[in-house]
Amino acid sequence: MTLGNLTGISAISAARTRSISAENPTGEPGQGGRRTEGTGARAARDLGQGWKVSPSIEIGAGETVTLADIAGSGAITHIWLTTHRNHWRQLVLRAHWDGDEAPAIEAPVGDFFCSGWGRFAQVNSLPVAVNPNGGFNCYWEMPFRSQARLTLENTHDEPVIVYFQVDYWLGDVAEESAYLHAQWRRSNPLPSKTTHVLLDGVEGPGHYVGTYIAWGVNSSGWWGEGEVKFYLDDDEEFPTICGTGTEDYFGGAWNFDLGVERGGYAEFSTPYLGMPQVIRPDGLYASQQRFGMYRFHLPDPIRFSSKLRADVQALGWRSGGRYLPLQDDIASTAFFYSSRTSTNRPEAPTHDVMEIC
Template identity: 90%
Template sequence: MTLGKLTGISAIAEVESRSISAENPTGERGQGGRRTEGTGARAARDLGVGWKVSPSIEIAAGETVTLADIAGPGCITHIWLTTHVDHWRRLVLRAHWDGDDAPAIETPVGDFFCSGWGRFAQVNSLPVAVNPNGGFNSYWEMPFRSQARITLENTHDEPVIVYFQIDYWLGAVAEESAYLRTQWRRSNPLPAKTVHTLLDGVEGPGHYVGTYLAWGVNSTGWWGEGEVKFYLDDDEEFPTICGTGTEDYFGGAWNFDVPGGGYTEFSTPYLGMPQVIRPDGLYASQQRFGMYRFHLPDPIRFRTRLRVDVQALGWRSGGRYLPLQDDISSTAFFYSTRTSTNRPEAPTHDTIEIC
């Protein structure tokens, strides 16, 4: 049986299902709904214990809290989380596997859930679902062998309320299971005639499974001619995998432009552009796009190392490409046999705040 897939879902597995939330912060058996204090205590004052006394947590300004600290082996199968839309780019999600002090996942919450622009858009992919109004769901498989620790950092100067639930099982993890990892980067703006790096410094073996881009266009005209390139193993100047354009990589074509409709949002199991923010002549003076591609049936496998980047290209007169200086944030998802390797600088309030 492959856990988490429809194939074999009828098979009995030798694992124990558990769940962590503010109502059961340790995930222990029989400990849910027993809180006597919490953010719902006043609402439950006439009903008492067992009546939603602790549905959420408050994270103070600048504070990092531990959502889950799980002794393994086991596997996280689902994370549900919600908070006010203002905080989607103010909270940083981190995951540490097997006691590693360095995080394997280190990403603004909104970007991890394909919502990097701080506005709701329905996402209907297989690993990530975002539902009205800001219900974040992750179905990424996250195995661990001795420990899983999930934290949230509030980079804002005000407290934040967060609702969450982390579902997992405890039991033997297959020997070939790798660790889920991410890299988040932002070029704001992208320096002239350079590329935006999605992934670098990664050691294999492993496989690349997903890209989310929050792309802010700083100029007029079409912006998505740039190629996405994957440099595998011994590749140096030239990559093994080279796409034909940004909209092509995300499964679209012809500028995502449906005649008569212009830019057109879409969300499918493996790829989509669920968010298009159009200028209104006042506050949203630039077009912004949220796009994802998940390499689930087509993972990009590497043996020793992997580097990924994307060009930002538009058009100039005479049918010539125009290098752009856009605001590009990327979240790269991949699996690795290592709990951590080299990673970019940690997201901070200044680097993740939406302008």
């Protein structure tokens, strides 16, 4: 991967850049700004065609719309999207590669962009940037060889307005390029003395490149003592990769805690890892702590040949220096590349399962 590396940016390429939005829904050359109807038609009524007539789309209740349907070979390089924060957990983003009816990406919009709690928090990572006030950006490389199709499903019972842009290039794709996948799972609450599954039975070859978790704490005390484990290929009961604690996996230490005199938990956001969101109890209805954390394995991808399984424990402390298994609300989005256009995945997210509570 060359994310964050400017080497080669000066090279001339035979690839052709294209962009899809509500102003150019096909991405074809010279077709942007031609719309005469759209969500901005009334505002542009004195100006006419070419003056922001169609800046967004409306998705009806229960409707699925196609954001982009691209024929040929190439790669999506950037997605920008925004909608009201109330809808971040009501819209499901899906990506299908090369005509596969099964999605490789299937996740709530907010979680895909590291914003699982429906509240804005600045994210400054390399593959995902979230900017004021809810500007979602991703720079994951998403290659395809014959077709790329992106859709949005509105699981809400009311229409939703969405602004978006999908930037991509058309051209030859390297033989070794794999397909981007993203899978979302939620344990709410996590059953007693079990682990939260990040991935299960994913087929390769491929490499794991990122984790985002929206973690809701359902008890008092420290909540992140659990280990993150990756079971590679022929691993069964015991994993090849076993971390030392949840905050350690996300790049922090000692409970993320700076001490009461320095504010306790400290939000942070860096190119590869961060905890950009800490939602603190307000003394009234928001009684529980909630956290949003990411780790992107860009310089350190976890490579597997045939299968991959991953999970995280939820552990706190009880008296006598003993671990306390927790039953927290854990929603995870796992990002990985696979040579397959689709692989084992959980059931599709539904409105009831995604609901923030």
